[in-house]
Structure formats: C-alpha cells, structure tokens
Amino acid sequence: MTTTTLAYKDLERDAEGFLKRPEDWNEAVAEEIAREVGIETLTERHWQVVKFIRERFLTTGSAPSIRTLGKESSVPVKELYQLFPKGPAKLAARIGGIPKPKGCI
Amino acid sequence: MSATILAPEELLREEQKPETIKKVSIIISKGSLEGIYPGLILANGARMEGIEADVFFTFFGLDAITRKKMDKVRVATVGNPALGLPALLGIIPGMPAFVTRQMAKKMEALDIPPIPEFIQLIADSGAKLYACKASVDMFDLKPEDFVDTLDGILTVGEFYQKAGGGQIIFT
Numbered sequence: 001m002t003t004t005t006l007a008y009k010d011l012e013r014d015a016e017g018f019l020k021r022p023e024d025w026n027e028a029v030a031e032e033i034a035r036e037v038g039i040e041t042l043t044e045r046h047w048q049v050v051k052f053i054r055e056r057f058l059t060t061g062s063a064p065s066i067r068t069l070g071k072e073s074s075v076p077v078k079e080l081y082q083l084f085p086k087g088p089a090k091l092a093a094r095i096g097g098i099p100k101p102k103g104c105i
Numbered sequence: 106m107s108a109t110i111l112a113p114e115e116l117l118r119e120e121q122k123p124e125t126i127k128k129v130s131i132i133i134s135k136g137s138l139e140g141i142y143p144g145l146i147l148a149n150g151a152r153m154e155g156i157e158a159d160v161f162f163t164f165f166g167l168d169a170i171t172r173k174k175m176d177k178v179r180v181a182t183v184g185n186p187a188l189g190l191p192a193l194l195g196i197i198p199g200m201p202a203f204v205t206r207q208m209a210k211k212m213e214a215l216d217i218p219p220i221p222e223f224i225q226l227i228a229d230s231g232a233k234l235y236a237c238k239a240s241v242d243m244f245d246l247k248p249e250d251f252v253d254t255l256d257g258i259l260t261v262g263e264f265y266q267k268a269g270g271g272q273i274i275f276t
Contacts, residue, residue, distance in 0.1 A: 065216040066153055067226060077229035086155035104150055105216050 008032040018093070018100050022058065025097025033095045037086065042095070046083050049073050053089070054096035063093050063101035128157040128271030130264070135276070136165025136174075137181040138205060138220075142212075144276040145169070145223050152230035157271070160227065161264050163237035167244065170234060170252050175221050179205040221252075228254035235259045235267070 008029050012020040017036065019025060030050060034042050042050070052073040056064045066089050070077035080088035089101045129151050133144035144160065151158040168174040182188060182195035182204050194200060209219065218226060228234055233256045236246075241258050248258065259267070 066149070066230070067216050067218055067222075070226065070229070077226055078231075081152070081229070081231050087153045089153055090155075103216065104146055105218075 014099075016094075016100060019097040022054070022098050025054070029097060030095050033097075037091055037094060039084070039091075039095075043083075045075055045079065046092075046095075049075050049080065049083065049088065049092045050096045053092045054098055057093070057096070057098040062103075063089065063098060065089070065101070065103050065105040067105060125154070126156060126272050128159075130159040130161060130268035130271055130273045132161045132163060132273065132275045133166035133169060134163045136168040136178065138178050138208065139180055139185075140276070141166065141169045141178055141220060142217070144274070145220070145227060146217070147274060147276070148227050148232050149223070149230060152227070152232050158227075158230075158232040159235060159267055159271075160232060161235045161237060161259070163240050167236055167240055167246065169220055170224060170236060170255055171246065171250055172252060173250070175224065175252070176219065178220055180208055224252055225254060228252075233267075235264065237261070237264070 011024045011029065014020060017033070019029075031042060034040075034046070039046065049069065053063055053069065056068075064072070066077065066080070069075070069080060069089060069092070073080075075083070084091040093099065093101050129147070131144045131148050131151075133141055135141065144166075148158045148160045162170050168178055179201040180188070182190055182200045183192070185195070188195075188204065190200075190204070213219075217223070224234070234252075234254055235256055236251060236258045238258050238260045240246075248255070
C-alpha cells in the first residue's frame with residue numbers, strides 16, 4: 001500500500017488553523033505549524049508536551065487541561081509558559097494536530 | 106455624483122474585526138467560594154490565551170491569597186437563592202461545609218483545582234497577584250500572611266497604573 005503524504009499547505013484546517021483531521025499529522029507538519037505560531041525550533045521539551053497532548057487526545061478523545069499538562073506531561077506549568085508563551089494548551093494542541101481544547105481550565 | 110450603497114454582506118466585510126484583548130486586570134472582592142472562583146478562572150483563561158493578566162485581591166477576596174484562610178473558603182448557603190436551598194436549611198451548622206464539599210467534588214471532576222493549587226497555577230502561568238493596601242491595613246494583615254507568590258501590596262492608584270492599556274473586570 002502506498003501512502004500519499006499531503007503537503008502541509010494542502011491539509012484541511014479550521015478558521016483558527018487547527019488541523020481538521022488529526023490523522024493528517026506528522027512531525028514535519030508539526031514543525032511547519034510551530035514556525036507559523038512563532039516557534040522557530042521545536043526542542044526536546046516542546047516535543048514532550050506536543051506528544052503528550054496528542055497522545056492524551058487520541059486515547060481519551062479530549063485534550064488535557066493546563067492543570068493536567070503541568071502535572072502529567074513532566075513539564076511544569078512555569079516551563080510550559082516559557083515554551084509556549086502564547087498559551088501552552090492551545091499551541092501544543094495546534095502543533096500536535098488535534099482540535100482546540102474545549103475546557104475553560 | 107451618487108453615493109455608493111453597499112450590500113449588507115459588503116458592509117460586514119468593511120467592518121474591521123475587533124482585535125482580541127491583550128491585557129486584563131481582574132479584581133476579586135468577595136470571600137465566598139462562588140465569589141473567588143470566577144475571577145481565578147478568568148485569570149487562568151486569559152493566560153491560556155496568551156493574554157497578560159493581573160489579579161487584584163480586595164476586601165474578603167484577600168482570603169484567596171491568605172495562607173490561613175485560602176483552604177477554608179466556603180460556598181455561602183445563606184442569602185444565596187441560586188443554590189435552591191430552603192433558607193432555614195442554609196443556617197444549619199455544617200451546611201456551608203457540606204455544600205462546599207459537594208461543589209468541590211464537581212469541580213475536581215472538571216479538573217478545576219482547589220484554591221491554593223489554583224493560585225499557584227495562576228502565578229506559575231505568569232499572571233501577577235496583588236493585594237489591596239486599604240484592605241490589608243483594615244484587616245491588620247502583614248506581607249507574611251500571604252502566599253509567597255504575591256507580587257505586591259498596591260494602593261488603588263498603583264493598581265490603575267498597572268492596569269494601563271488593558272481591560273478591568275470586577276468580580
């Protein structure tokens with residue numbers, strides 16, 4: 001079976017730039033989205049958060065809260081905001097190719 | 106020359122989409138559970154959207170950042186018609202604690218942290234926490250009575266200076 005990899009620009013996204021289909025995601029796509037939101041290079045710490053949030057969404061069907069991110073992603077809240085200054089949960093979700101988190105926390 | 110009349114959809118396009126706010130100053134003035142949480146949720150939510158946030162605690166709102174009181178904040182069961190609790194039941198000893206426990210369970214299920222943890226989360230998010238000087242003086246409180254994450258005790262004038270260029274929300 002052959003897999004066609006779509007170019008990032010051709011992927012379907014919502015009005016805020018979140019991928020419509022999480023299965024379209026791959027690491028190259030993540031890097032493109034990161035640059036788009038102002039993060040030039042994804043460090044190992046960024047990846048830890050992005051992979052955690054994506055994995056949690058794929059297993060539970062919803063993105064974790066900032067509280068859970070801080071407690072369980074092994075990246076503490078202060079560092080989350082240093083890595084993603086414009087909003088850790090929102091940006092990690094967008095880079096991780098999952099929908100925008102719906103909760104208020 | 107006649108003026109151009111725009112169709113409704115064109116008018117909409119002409120209008121500039123308002124920008125998202127960049128900075129917010131939230132005042133928390135009440136000391137009940139339902140008086141404190143909305144402000145904390147707004148502050149945390151602002152940071153999560155990348156909005157700069159200051160929280161100013163005044164009057165009984167100070168309980169939220171006072172070490173000895175922050176974990177004893179309760180729901181008001183008297184004079185709170187929205188609870189749907191008959192007025193006479195509200196005065197039964199233990200009722201505020203009971204209602205507060207019920208609410209705490211609900212909030213935990215929604216991943217809303219208890220007040221001390223929430224204050225820490227908001228401080229870690231980069232929001233600034235301030236106490237109102239008039240209230241601090243009135244309740245004879247000292248800087249050491251507050252959480253370590255407090256950024257300062259401000260007069261009203263100083264609060265307004267810090268709030269410059271942003272929106273103010275009073276709760």
